[in-house]
Amino acid sequence: MSILILAACQRSAPVELPELARAPYRPDSGNLLIQCGSLIDGRSDEVRENVSVLIEDGRFGRVAGGFAAPPEVPVLDLSEYTCLPGLIEMHAHILESFEELVDLTLYYGYSLDDFMEKGREYSQLSIDAGFTTVRNLAAYYGWADRELRDEINRGESIGPRLQAAGFYLTIPGGGGDLLEVGGSEDAIPQHLRMGVSRSTEQFRRNAQTAVDGGADLAYGGIPGEPEMTAEDIKAVVDVAHTAGLRVAAHAHGAQSIREAILAGADTIEHATYIDEKGIRLAIEHDVALSMDVGAGDWMIEEGRKQGWIEEFLRKTIETTQVQRENFKKAHEARATIVYGTDVSIYPHGMNAIQFAYMVEWGMSPMEAIKSATSVAARHMGWEDRVGAIQTGLFGDLVAVRGDPLADISTLEQVEAVVKGGLVFKAPPGKTR
Numbered sequence: 001m002s003i004l005i006l007a008a009c010q011r012s013a014p015v016e017l018p019e020l021a022r023a024p025y026r027p028d029s030g031n032l033l034i035q036c037g038s039l040i041d042g043r044s045d046e047v048r049e050n051v052s053v054l055i056e057d058g059r060f061g062r063v064a065g066g067f068a069a070p071p072e073v074p075v076l077d078l079s080e081y082t083c084l085p086g087l088i089e090m091h092a093h094i095l096e097s098f099e100e101l102v103d104l105t106l107y108y109g110y111s112l113d114d115f116m117e118k119g120r121e122y123s124q125l126s127i128d129a130g131f132t133t134v135r136n137l138a139a140y141y142g143w144a145d146r147e148l149r150d151e152i153n154r155g156e157s158i159g160p161r162l163q164a165a166g167f168y169l170t171i172p173g174g175g176g177d178l179l180e181v182g183g184s185e186d187a188i189p190q191h192l193r194m195g196v197s198r199s200t201e202q203f204r205r206n207a208q209t210a211v212d213g214g215a216d217l218a219y220g221g222i223p224g225e226p227e228m229t230a231e232d233i234k235a236v237v238d239v240a241h242t243a244g245l246r247v248a249a250h251a252h253g254a255q256s257i258r259e260a261i262l263a264g265a266d267t268i269e270h271a272t273y274i275d276e277k278g279i280r281l282a283i284e285h286d287v288a289l290s291m292d293v294g295a296g297d298w299m300i301e302e303g304r305k306q307g308w309i310e311e312f313l314r315k316t317i318e319t320t321q322v323q324r325e326n327f328k329k330a331h332e333a334r335a336t337i338v339y340g341t342d343v344s345i346y347p348h349g350m351n352a353i354q355f356a357y358m359v360e361w362g363m364s365p366m367e368a369i370k371s372a373t374s375v376a377a378r379h380m381g382w383e384d385r386v387g388a389i390q391t392g393l394f395g396d397l398v399a400v401r402g403d404p405l406a407d408i409s410t411l412e413q414v415e416a417v418v419k420g421g422l423v424f425k426a427p428p429g430k431t432r
């Protein structure tokens with residue numbers, strides 16, 4: 001039947017190819033029909049074959065069987081590909097990269113333009129990799145991620161839908177502060193320390209500044225041993241939740257994880273040393289774990305090449321192993337795990353390498369895909385916008401050759417990327 005329709009189409013007017021989007025563009029304005037060989041919609045476990053996905057004014061319209069194309073809509077032929085919803089990265093630092101990790105004081109001299117230039121490059125790489133939505137867990141340069149978000153939303157540069165945290169909420173010298181051990185606070189420009197707080201009251205004020213300034217979420221750092229007190233976290237949660245925003249808590253240690261959950265955090269970042277009690281609490285409080293189990297091997301390999309400090313390497317090897325074992329335990333206990341990779345500690349655009357680790361450590365391929373689509377969307381409060389190929393949501397779709405359910409690593413080779421119905425990447429010959 002579909003062959004007949006195709007033949008009929010070929011005899012009438014030739015199919016119009018979509019244009020490849022270039023900046024500047026009008027975001028979420030695309031009208032497009034996508035013919036998918038297979039389709040994974042991000043919510044259902046079912047895989048559909050030979051499906052046409054219509055996008056109208058940037059949003060998904062009808063999803064129907066067969067390849068019948070309505071006239072006057074450009075057609076993106078992905079009939080030899082598997083289509084999935086645009087992927088979601090829950091833990092990125094999109095204006096920063098591992099290249100500066102060796103010497104964080106490099107940032108002291110960076111202007112906003114320096115950060116923005118990098119941010120634009122990394123945003124393009126995220127899109128090329130199929131990550132059309134990214135939660136940015138703060139910027140060293142206060143509000144740089146908001147600037148980048150707004151620039152992309154105006155269609156002036158190409159990048160994912162960004163949730164911006166604005167700046168790190170942290171104690172002096174904590175995770176997210178650039179204060180080097182033994183360094184002087186006076187040496188650091190104030191714009192790099194907007195969220196550094198010395199009391200619960202100051203955490204509350206800084207969280208309010210983030211909310212008032214247009215942050216999409218709040219991000220607090222609680223690494224290793226607890227740094228922010230339970231009261232500090234509660235103050236941030238209070239301000240953010242009152243404004244309808246979520247709170248991401250950076251927590252490695254078992255105790256800080258428990259405290260962050262009990263204080264009302266919505267996602268736990270890293271969760272390296274989470275214990276059984278922490279897993280139970282996360283489930284009870286519907287808190288998602290964002291465990292970056294993918295980056296360790298790359299860091300260790302790269303670190304050896306670059307001669308990183310042995311102590312740092314030893315710690316990375318140790319925490320990588322522990323975190324993966326705890327990932328497995330958390331998943332077996334049915335805790336919710338979202339796709340957060342901490343991209344920046346390994347190269348931007350390689351976000352998808354984590355899928356294979358999540359499957360190796362216990363997830364089914366479909367579970368891993370959902371962790372980066374519908375499940376992620378729900379835990380970032382954007383389930384009415386992204387995370388599924390479903391009527392009414394933004395027309396964000398990616399495609400790979402082959403079957404990601406048989407080989408999850410195919411997601412590392414995304415060949416087509418559509419965001420808001422605009423085509424940002426396509427196989428050769430499929431666009432004009």
Ligand SMILES: [Zn+2]
Pocket residue numbers: 091092093137342
């Ligand atoms: Zn991070």
